Amino acid sequence: MTDERDFGFHTRSVHAGARPEPTSGARALPIFQTSSYVFEDPESAAAYFNLQEYGNTYSRIMNPTIAALEERIANLEGGVGAVCFASGMAAQTSAFFTLLNPGDHVIASSALYGGTVTQLKHLFRKLSIELTFVSPDNVDEWRSAIKDHTKLLYGETIGNPGGNVLDIEVLANLAHEHGMPLMVDNTFATPYLCRPMEFGADIVVYSTTKFLGGHGTSIGGAVTDSGEFNWSNGRYPVIAEPSDAYHGLAFHETFGIYGYLMKLRAETLRDLGACMSPFNAFLFAQGIETLPLRMRQHVSNAERVAQFLSEHPMIESVSYPGLETNLYKPLVDKYLPKGAGAVFCFDLPGGREAGQQFIRSLTLFSHLANVGDAKSLVIHPATTTHRQLSDDELLATGIGPGTVRVSIGIEDADDLIWDLEQGLAAITE
Ligand SMILES: Cc1ncc(COP(=O)(O)O)c(C=O)c1O
Numbered sequence: 001m002t003d004e005r006d007f008g009f010h011t012r013s014v015h016a017g018a019r020p021e022p023t024s025g026a027r028a029l030p031i032f033q034t035s036s037y038v039f040e041d042p043e044s045a046a047a048y049f050n051l052q053e054y055g056n057t058y059s060r061i062m063n064p065t066i067a068a069l070e071e072r073i074a075n076l077e078g079g080v081g082a083v084c085f086a087s088g089m090a091a092q093t094s095a096f097f098t099l100l101n102p103g104d105h106v107i108a109s110s111a112l113y114g115g116t117v118t119q120l121k122h123l124f125r126k127l128s129i130e131l132t133f134v135s136p137d138n139v140d141e142w143r144s145a146i147k148d149h150t151k152l153l154y155g156e157t158i159g160n161p162g163g164n165v166l167d168i169e170v171l172a173n174l175a176h177e178h179g180m181p182l183m184v185d186n187t188f189a190t191p192y193l194c195r196p197m198e199f200g201a202d203i204v205v206y207s208t209t210k211f212l213g214g215h216g217t218s219i220g221g222a223v224t225d226s227g228e229f230n231w232s233n234g235r236y237p238v239i240a241e242p243s244d245a246y247h248g249l250a251f252h253e254t255f256g257i258y259g260y261l262m263k264l265r266a267e268t269l270r271d272l273g274a275c276m277s278p279f280n281a282f283l284f285a286q287g288i289e290t291l292p293l294r295m296r297q298h299v300s301n302a303e304r305v306a307q308f309l310s311e312h313p314m315i316e317s318v319s320y321p322g323l324e325t326n327l328y329k330p331l332v333d334k335y336l337p338k339g340a341g342a343v344f345c346f347d348l349p350g351g352r353e354a355g356q357q358f359i360r361s362l363t364l365f366s367h368l369a370n371v372g373d374a375k376s377l378v379i380h381p382a383t384t385t386h387r388q389l390s391d392d393e394l395l396a397t398g399i400g401p402g403t404v405r406v407s408i409g410i411e412d413a414d415d416l417i418w419d420l421e422q423g424l425a426a427i428t429e
Pocket of ligand 1: 088089113156185188206207208209219220221
């Protein structure tokens, strides 16, 4: 791409990061299925390992196919760069690990993906990192949870599966008042529906497994950084001071706006090793080419289906934040003007039994543990994705025994409504 023009989101989804391959002329993004790279000479090899020059060394930390995907994601997000990982979980673990030390404290929204709640509670305890969960909606709770050793605020743009919308700007301002970054999981919104950095978020993480890929073929994750946060403000010696894990390199001083991402790649990805495969990077880059088109259809279908369910006499409640009556509609208007995504929950009367009978009767919706696929998906969170959570934790994420989560695909909305109607009829039978 060129600096001469600010290209639109659709153009960047197709072109950012990828250029025709110079040796073969291949127009599609090549899959560089290689573990390592032949160095031009010993001097360049040394310069690459010293991070004095940027060059490919080993595919655990860099690979040209993955680099193209990283550039595309960073471009769409408006960040200074991105680092990709083997999964969304690996991305967020690595993002945390890079800026936290044992003894640090993190404040997180209580309405998060169940796997993240478990990770924060149990893995953090093992690493001696203190954690406070707070209501995503109550900024006073966030403020009063801040301690001297708090290092990070964390939440999801649209919570999985409760559909709460995070007040990103308010939380970013609070974090910055206390010299901390705000990290946001933007998986459910994608950069097409919301770019959290435009509202002050510093680090944005993704499970690329979901809407970014859109095909349900691959697991992956990404971390993007705005480059705006001042890691040398005295609270983050782990990034600002010389690192004995990288022969005394001071990442922020040396790389400036790229300091956090360089440490994330050169140390955390190097040490934890949860790298994305080049083949998956190729599939994600292909998926992103159609991201804006898919998201428009996802949103328009989700709005139709949510409206249908909210008017159905059997349905007790629908948590789609885009509904006019939803508590989060004002935040949707501010942060998600193109739509509130396509994943939401609704409650069936009859609890667990009814939920399972309903799921058994669906024909178009696939019963599985994923979201953000082009195909419509359904699951019963209390017995699957969120089963490690206590009743209180379930309640905090907005899940009851009869709660069903759907991820609305890009099929015809009329067909999806037909399928849901016959699933509901099966319960009454
Ligand atoms: C919001 C959110 N973040 C992170 C993850 C973890 O991503 P992955 O399954 O790619 O590890 C998930 C998985 O469902 C998710 O829904």
